[in-house]
Amino acid sequence: MTDFRTLADRLARSLAEDLAAGRRQPGERLPTSRDFAHHQRIAPSTASRVYAELVRRGVAVGEVGRGTFLRATAAPAAGLPPVPAREAQAEAITDLEMNFCVLPGQGALLAPALRRLTAPDALQSLLSHAAVAGDEAARAAAARLLRRDGWSPEPESLLFAGRGQQALAACFTALIAPGERLGFEGLTYSLAKGVAQRLGILPVPLATDGDGLRPDAVAAAHAAHPLRLLYVQPDLHNPLGTTMPEARRRDLAALCRDLDILVVEDAVYGFLSEDILPPLAAFAPDHSVLVDSLSKRLAPGMTLGFLVAPPRLRPRLAAALRMGGWVAPGVSLAAGTAWIEDGSVAELVRRKRADARARNALAREVLGGGGLTLQGDPRAYHLWLELPEPWRAETFVAAAARRRIAVSPAAEFAAGPAHAPNAVRLALAAPAEAQLRPAFETLLELALTGPDAAAVG
CATH class of the missing domain: 3.40.640.10 (Type I PLP-dependent aspartate aminotransferase-like (Major domain))
Incomplete structure (x- = not known):
C-alpha cells in the first residue's frame, strides 16, 4: 500500500511542474478528494489525508464546502528539488508571500x-x-x-x-x-x-x-x-x-x-x-x-x-x-x-528601512484607504490584512492566485490546531515597485467584491 505522504510528494511535484509549465493556473480548483481517490484507486480517507498534507505543505489551500485550490507559488514537497517556473509566468505573479528584498544596485555594492x-x-x-x-x-x-x-x-x-x-x-x-x-x-x-x-x-x-x-x-x-x-x-x-x-x-x-x-x-x-x-x-x-x-x-x-x-x-x-x-x-x-x-550592510539597512516604510505606506494608502483593516508596524516589510465577511482566508488566497497574486493565509502561521483568524499576511519586500499598486488595487477590489461575485469556484 502506498503511504499517503508518498502520494503527497508525487502530487506536490506534479502540481508544481504543471504550474511552472502553464498546464495548470494559480487558484485552479483541484479534483475533489473523492474523485482523486477513484482515479488513484485508493481509499477516500487516504485521499483526504493526501489533500490535507498538500495544504500543510503550502502547495494548496482548502475551505470546507468550496474545495481545494492550487496556491500561486506552489512548490514541491519539503526535501524535493525546486521546480523552476517559466520566466514569463514568474514575471506575471506578484509575490506577496515570500518576504525577501533585493534592491536595485545591491550587486554593485x-x-x-x-x-x-x-x-x-x-x-x-x-x-x-x-x-x-x-x-x-x-x-x-x-x-x-x-x-x-x-x-x-x-x-x-x-x-x-x-x-x-x-x-x-x-x-x-x-x-x-x-x-x-x-x-x-x-x-x-x-x-x-x-x-x-x-x-x-x-x-x-x-x-x-x-x-x-x-x-x-x-x-x-x-x-x-x-x-x-x-x-x-x-x-x-x-x-x-x-x-x-x-x-x-x-x-x-x-x-x-x-x-x-x-x-x-x-x-x-x-x-x-x-x-x-x-x-x-x-x-x-x-x-x-x-x-x-x-x-x-x-x-x-x-x-x-x-x-x-x-x-x-x-x-x-x-x-x-x-x-x-x-x-x-x-x-x-x-x-x-x-x-x-x-x-555595505549598514548602507543596505539604511536603504531597506526607507524602502520598507514606502511600501508599507503604499499598502495602507490603497487598502486602508479603501476601508480594509490592516495591522502591523509602519516600519515593517509585512502587514496583516483582516478580511471582511463573508470571505474566508483560504478562499481569498485562491481568488488572489487566480489573479496571479500570491498571499499567505492565517492558518499558515497558527501554532496550534485551533481556528485561525480570518486574515492573510501581505509580504511587501519581493515584488518590483511597479507591481505593488496594481496588486493592492486588485486585492482591494477582490475583498470588497466578495467570494461569490469573484467566481472562485
Whole structure:
C-alpha cells in the first residue's frame, strides 16, 4: 500500500511542474478528494489525508464546502528539488508571500568585497575553513552588527550558521528533546513551527496581546504541563508586526528565569527599527539565545546566520550546528564579515528601512484607504490584512492566485490546531515597485467584491 505522504510528494511535484509549465493556473480548483481517490484507486480517507498534507505543505489551500485550490507559488514537497517556473509566468505573479528584498544596485555594492575574496590566495585560505565559532574578525564584526542601545553581545558569545533558519534548527535540536513542549506565540513564523514538528517537539500556542507574548499565558501553560523552551519574536513580529515593550520584555525574562525556561529569540526583522529595544538576552542572559541573520539585511542568496548564546549552552549549540551540517562555509563567513566591516550592510539597512516604510505606506494608502483593516508596524516589510465577511482566508488566497497574486493565509502561521483568524499576511519586500499598486488595487477590489461575485469556484 502506498503511504499517503508518498502520494503527497508525487502530487506536490506534479502540481508544481504543471504550474511552472502553464498546464495548470494559480487558484485552479483541484479534483475533489473523492474523485482523486477513484482515479488513484485508493481509499477516500487516504485521499483526504493526501489533500490535507498538500495544504500543510503550502502547495494548496482548502475551505470546507468550496474545495481545494492550487496556491500561486506552489512548490514541491519539503526535501524535493525546486521546480523552476517559466520566466514569463514568474514575471506575471506578484509575490506577496515570500518576504525577501533585493534592491536595485545591491550587486554593485557587494561586488568589491567578493572580488577581493575570490583572488586566488584569499580563496585558497577559505576553501577548508568552516569553524562554528568563526574567527576573531568575524565575531567582532557580528557583535558590532547586533549590538543595541543598552546591550552589546560579547564576541565570544557568537556562533555562526549558514543561514538563520539553520540557526533555529540547531537551537531546537540542542535545547529541547522530542516529546517536550515548546511554547510559541499563537501566530508565529511558520518555518519555526514546521522545524519543531519535524523534530517531534510539541508546539504549544500561547496567548498574545498588543504587547506580544503574555507572561501569564506562559505561566499557565507551564503550570499545566512544563514548557522546556519558548520561541518568541519581540521585534516586528511575523506575521502581526507587533513590537514588545521593554516592560513586557523584563517581565517575560524574569518569569523564564524563575521557571527555568529557555528562550530562543528571533530578531531577524529587528534591523528595520532605528530604535530597537534591548533583547530578552539583556534581562535573562543565562536563559536566552538570540538568533539573527543577514538574509533580510542582504539577500537570501547571500546570507549568514548568527547565534548569541550563554557559555552553558554554547557547547550544545555548536555540536548541533556541526551534526546538522549547518556550519557557515568559510566563503560565506568571510564575505559577511567583509560586508559588515566595509559598511555595505549598514548602507543596505539604511536603504531597506526607507524602502520598507514606502511600501508599507503604499499598502495602507490603497487598502486602508479603501476601508480594509490592516495591522502591523509602519516600519515593517509585512502587514496583516483582516478580511471582511463573508470571505474566508483560504478562499481569498485562491481568488488572489487566480489573479496571479500570491498571499499567505492565517492558518499558515497558527501554532496550534485551533481556528485561525480570518486574515492573510501581505509580504511587501519581493515584488518590483511597479507591481505593488496594481496588486493592492486588485486585492482591494477582490475583498470588497466578495467570494461569490469573484467566481472562485
